[in-house]
Amino acid sequence: MRVDMHSISKSFGSNLVLRQVDFSVQGGEIHALLGENGAGKSTLMNILGGVIPRDNGEILLDDKPVVFTTPAESLHSGIAFIHQELNLVNDLTIYENLFLGRELKKRGSLLDTEAMIKQTQDVFDQMGLHLDPCMLVGDLDASYKQIVEISRAMIEHASIIIMDEPTTSLTETEIQRVFALMRSLQQQGVGIVFISHKLREVLEICSRYSVLRDGVLVANGPVTPELTTAQLAYHMVGHTVRAINLQRNERHEEVALRLDHLTDGLQFRDISLAVHCGEILGVTGLLGDGRSELFQSVFGFGAPYQGQVTLKGKPIHCHSTWDAIAHGIAYVPRNRKENGIIKDLDILENGSIVILKHLTRHGLINQKKELDTFSELVKELSIKLGRVTDSITSLSGGNQQKVVLAKWLASNPSVLILDNPTQGVDVGAKEEIYDIILKLAEHGVAVIVLSSEAQEIIRVCSRAVVMFHGAIMGEVTGEAMTEHAIMRLATGEEQGASS
Amino acid sequence: MSTRAEKQGIITWFRRNWAEHPLFSTAFALVVMILSQTLALGFDFPTFGRWLSTWCQNWINILRNNANIGVIALGMTFVIISGGIELAVGSTLVAIGAVVMVAIDTSGKGWFLSWGLTGVPAYFLAIILGLAVGFVLGELTGLLITKGKIPPFIATLGTMKICRSVTQQFMQGYNPVVPKGFLKIASTEIGGQMVMPIIYWLILAWILNLVAKHTAFGRHVYAVGSNERAAKLSGINVQRVKRLVYMLIGVLVAVSSILQVSRIGAMDYANAGSGYEMDAIAAVIVGGTSMSGGRGTIGGTVLGVLIIAVMNNLLNLLGVPPFLREAFKGIIVICAVLLQKKEKN
Secondary structure: OEEEEEEEEEEOOOOOEEEEEEEEEEOOEEEEOOOOOOOHHHHHHHHHHHOOOOEEEEEEEEOEEEEOOOOHHHHHOOEEEOOOOOOOOOOOEEEHHHHOOOOOOOOOOOEOOOHHHHHHHHHHHOOOOOOOOOOOOOHHHHHHHHHHHHHHHHHHOOEEEEEEEEOOOOOOOHHHHHHHHHHHHHHOOOOOEEEEEHHHHHHHOOOOEEEEEEEEEEEEEOOOOOOOHHHHHHHHHOOOOOOOOOOOOOOOOOOOEEEEEEEEEOOOOOEEEEEEOEEEEEOOOOOOOOOHHHHHHHOOOOOOOOEEEHHHHHOOOOOOHHHHHHEEEEOOOOHHHHOOOOOOOOHHHHOOOHHHHHHHHHOOHHHHHHHHHHHHHHHOOOOOOOOOOOOOOOOHHHHHHHHHHHHOOOOOOOEEEEOOOOOOOOOOHHHHHHHHHHHHHHHHHHHEEEHHHHHHHHHOOOEEEEEEOOEEEEEEEEEHHHHHHHHHHHHHOOOOOOO | OHHHHHHHHHHHHHEEEEEEEEOOOHHHHHHHHHHHHHHHOOOOOOOOHHHHHHHHHHHHHHHHHHHHHHHHHHHHHHHHHHHOOOOOOHHHHHHHHHHHHHHHHOOOOOOOHHOOOOOHHHHHHHHHHHHHHHHHHHHHHHHHOOOOOHHHHHHHHHHHHHHHHHHHHHHHOOOOOOOOOHHHHHOOOOEEEEEEHHHHHHHHHHHHHHHHHHHHHEEEEEHHHHHHHHHHHOOOOHHHHHHHHHHHHHHHHHHHHHHHHHOOOOEEEEEEOHHHHHHHHHHHHHHHOOOOOOOOOOHHHHHHHHHHHHHHHHHHHHHOOOHHHHHHHHHHHHHHHHOOOOOOO
């Protein structure tokens, strides 16, 4: 089977996310679809998978034009979409998952368990798998879950399978297991679209590649032995004009926070790094790099770790978030809605939650002191709000984020960890938050910025550590800190000199 | 013309308050209830003075009969705001009552009597003992929920069964005699009226309102109920807050239990306090507290207790059969939640 997508365009509101993109995949090939976050890969595949409609262009299935309005229609035509977040029910067995929603029945209403198990076994035999169809999906490791998803596509007789970053949460051996299956499917004439950030994997397994950047197809061609990851990374990032960077090189001699050989055994391993007072250190990587988990553990929120954390020369180990706060560490979490704001408290209450104990006299909150402390921060961070007793959710994303920032600045931290500080924040507020970060560093605060946006890191950080799969791949600083360099480290392509 | 404009003004004022103040609709419902109750009481009295004294007497009865539930509902407000639930209040009330009564029993088997302790020191010690038992039971519940990671509904369902059953087993055929002096705690009369339970209730309500609104603990309870993860990330010891909440309700149940013992001087271990958990929860919900946690007020709960109490009194005055009264309670709870401002997503 062969699928051709011709000059597909799609816009969300005034935002044009796909501009006349051509894309094709045929049976027996593994086609890599590459691009940075927001380049339009998922949108393109969602159109092919019938999840969202296209604005313009046409899709040809074996030269016949088709229109998919639902995922079911697309699946019926032989196109299966395996999403990054797997759609499996852990408490059901493998075969029950494979037939979920389309169970085989006998005599009208009874489940035909035997037939379902047999069909599952047939598909496993065909793919060369040794798996018991009656195993609980919850007992499988991540790679086998991925394989069960692929089997589901096979049982539906899919001839084209779209896989959205299937290897993100897998270990190296698990990745090889999935690759082996992909190769065997390829030999059986199945076409696979492989969306990935990991360029080395693309070179290893794919036969063709297409690169999207800002909704435009910028490069495509066969994967030849001459092709390098550097070329792919170059296509992905392109000739973007580098924004004026704000980074400064001054830092104090004193080391504020030092991590030595931190390991939690799962999300991060053997992490050693140091941040000086007055320095802005960036920590970046792609999904699954473990940076958030690492710093949540340091902050006493995440999994317990082994290794040594040293704060201003003094060894510490925070077992709880209030431990960390007492040590002068602040952590502004990612996902503001889930982790940052408390929606039933008003703006003032959100802003003073961290330092409430210091505002209390004789057991009662000193309301004047609470208001004064917060008002000062409102002015300092130029937070735009009506009354401080308004609901926190009445504020814009940028101002909400500033309130979250304010509640931490109120505690006068000596180490400030910012996890995706500009997530869901508009451009103007973004710049203001960068200014705040720089000002804090000028006052001697050690700032750690965790971000997956390389541009953001280059913008504010004087030094950046790049992580990949829970390990530090290298460090970039000064002129060497470019998107290309960061991307190559983040994709696990190149190991730089670790500090 | 001017009256029409005035009327318009009142309507807008009413609409704005209804929309903006979460307790406005609750207070309005209470006013409607009180008016209907007054009408139901009738005006068939020889003098205005007689009418007023009947009306007041009726009110004192309502308040006194509901002070027990009222005290428990105050604690339930904290529990529900923190995102939890406490189903065991009726059973722990019986258990605490039994311990207190055995302690001060004057029939010969009482603990304090056998130690030679009588009179005011014994009563005082009995109160301390009761509060301590409530505190410990609350702490145990809190530990089950925080350390044992059992959902509050299930943990307290368990303690509910345990407390009543164990109490009934141990108190079989044993009827402690409560000394007269102990009865003074709740039965002391002021101006010929037994108003002590009402006074305890209102003082506790005032204190707990202060705790909810003006202490770090109170603020933390709201934060934990609204967004536990964000609360923890803000340095709040979530487990400690939860444990304190269950300790608080434990102590308040103890207060309620002591009031009951000292009012009646006896306890029916099989039936006393049964249904209290649902009555307290109903009052809290009618008072505008969100079942999903994070929102609610002590003031609202006091109004909620009053609404249900006045409604019961009204049904009584109207001669509605007792079996039907529970149905009205159900309707009130459902209406209250329907009327409350729905959260926009």
